[in-house]
Every structure is written in structure tokens, then in C-alpha cells.
Amino acid sequence: MALPRLNDKPKYETIIPSTGKVIHYRPYLVKEEKVLMLAFESGDQKETLNAVVDTIEACIDPEDNFRKNDLTTFDVEYLFVKIRAKSVGETSTVLIKCSDASCEHSNTVLIDLEQIAINVPREKKIINVGSGISLELKWPSYKDIIKKNINQENMDINTMFEVVSDSIEAVMTENERIKFKEETLEERFKFIESLSTSEFQKITAFLNDIPKLEHNINFICEKCTKNNTQKLEGISSFF
Numbered sequence: 001m002a003l004p005r006l007n008d009k010p011k012y013e014t015i016i017p018s019t020g021k022v023i024h025y026r027p028y029l030v031k032e033e034k035v036l037m038l039a040f041e042s043g044d045q046k047e048t049l050n051a052v053v054d055t056i057e058a059c060i061d062p063e064d065n066f067r068k069n070d071l072t073t074f075d076v077e078y079l080f081v082k083i084r085a086k087s088v089g090e091t092s093t094v095l096i097k098c099s100d101a102s103c104e105h106s107n108t109v110l111i112d113l114e115q116i117a118i119n120v121p122r123e124k125k126i127i128n129v130g131s132g133i134s135l136e137l138k139w140p141s142y143k144d145i146i147k148k149n150i151n152q153e154n155m156d157i158n159t160m161f162e163v164v165s166d167s168i169e170a171v172m173t174e175n176e177r178i179k180f181k182e183e184t185l186e187e188r189f190k191f192i193e194s195l196s197t198s199e200f201q202k203i204t205a206f207l208n209d210i211p212k213l214e215h216n217i218n219f220i221c222e223k224c225t226k227n228n229t230q231k232l233e234g235i236s237s238f239f
Contacts, residue, residue, distance in 0.1 A: 010061040014082050017120045017211065018072045018139055024061040025079075027087035032058055046146050052080050053142065059083050072139040074211045077235040078118050081213065085113040092238055098221040098228060105223035111238055116215045125206055126172075129199050136177075137206050138169040161189055164203050213238070 010024035028036070032055045039051030056079050057068045071079075090113050095106040125137040144166040165188045168180040180188060192200070215232045232238060 012082075012086055014079070016071070016075050017078050017118050018075050020122065021064075023064045023066055025056075025059045025083055025086075028055050028059050028083055033087070049076070049142065049146055052076060056080060056083060069141060069143045071142050072210070073142045073145055074118055074120070074139075074213065076142050077213050080235060081113055081116055081238060090114050094232075094238065096217065096219065096228075096230060096232075098224060098226055099230060100221065100224055100226045103221060103224040103226065105221055107219055107222050107228075109217060109219050111215065111217065111232070113238065116213055116238065118211055118213055120211045127199065127202050127206075129195060132174045134172045135168055135203070136170040136172060137167050137203065139210055140166045140207070160204075161192055163207065164192055164200070165189070167203060167207055 010026050012026070013022060013024050015022055035051050036055055039048045042048070053068050053071065053076055056071075056076065057066065060066045060079075092111045092113055094109055094111060096109045098105045098107060127135045127137065129135060140163060144163070162185075165180065165185070168188075170180055171178045171191070183191075195203075212233055213235060215238070216229060217232055218227070218229050220227055
């Protein structure tokens, strides 16, 4: 007699922040938690991110036509927090240092994961580059980011060009809309090189403003009693 299958049906609903698409998900199970724990223990950022994305994919209803490679980095962060909250608990305990330089005591703070939000502009970002030409920009996918092993503090010019290339969805003229990724990498690089410095900086400014998880936390320091208000950013801040 076959054993019954447990907890494999979607129970909750949320959206993919970058698109607003509604998806349905279930909590992650022991088998997925095991993979996550092994990835976290490895300390490898790429391995950890891939494990998180694979867990998200496993938990989302296949009928939602979900494609993990289309996720942005902030989609991954947001969806994982949502799934983790329903899997382990809707609160997380973290250590946060007091902001007083003479104290810096590590305080135990409880965070309500359901209160964590992300603000994503819904309008498409369009940059006019003159001569009747404009660029439609998009957020790079998480796959683009980890494939290039991007480190913003030490990024060479070719990697920068690749990231900029990945962020251009289309080049629009008065008569047509050209999908940028359908062109060769050489042609894309030549186009980027033809931009003015100010136009190029508009694209990099767009990339520097990639949305991220943010949450303001208020607490009184256990040691010096200072009233602290601090902003937590990025998924690692919440666990």
C-alpha cells in the first residue's frame, strides 16, 4: 500500500514583485529545507542563491506557469521570505547592534516577516537617447547576476557592459521595436559604446536603484536603553 503524500498542495497566494503576477505557493518541506541548510552551511553565495531559487520553484503551483529564470534578485528575496514565513514561522529573531558608537551592544530583536514589503515601480523605464531613439530598460534576472558572479566593488568594464546589455529590453525607433537580446553580443556592445556618457550613466543609475527588501525596525537597547530606529535591507538582514 502506497503511503499518502502530505503538504504538497498550494495554500497561499502572493505576487511576483517585478511583474505583479499572482502566484500560489505552499510551505517548503523537510526535503527542501535539507537542501537549503546544506547550501547555507557551504557559505557559497552562488550555491545558496540557486538552492533558494530551486526551493521557490518547488513550492509554487506548476499551473501558474512560473519561470524561475525570469526572476529578479528582489523577486527571489521577496518570495523566499513569504515562503519561509509560512514554512518555519512568521517571525524571525535577529541580532542588531545598538547605533550608539559607545555601546554597539548586540540586541535580540523579533521581526514580523509579514510586515516586510518591497516597493517596485510599475511603469516601464524609458530613456530617450536622441535621434528618435529610446531604450526600454528592465531589471536583470537573478540568473544574469549569478552567471557573471557580479561583485560591484570589483567589476571590470566588460562585465559592466554585459550587465548594462542585460538591462536593455528593447531599442525603439519611430518605426520599430528591436529586442536587444536578439542581436549579437558584439552588436550590443557597439551600440552601448555609441551612447554618450550621460546616457550610459542613466542606465547605471537605473541599475543602482534595483528594488530591495526594506523594513524599519524600532527597539530599545537592552544595555544602554537608547531608542534605536534602523533600516534592514536585503534578505540576509532578516534571518
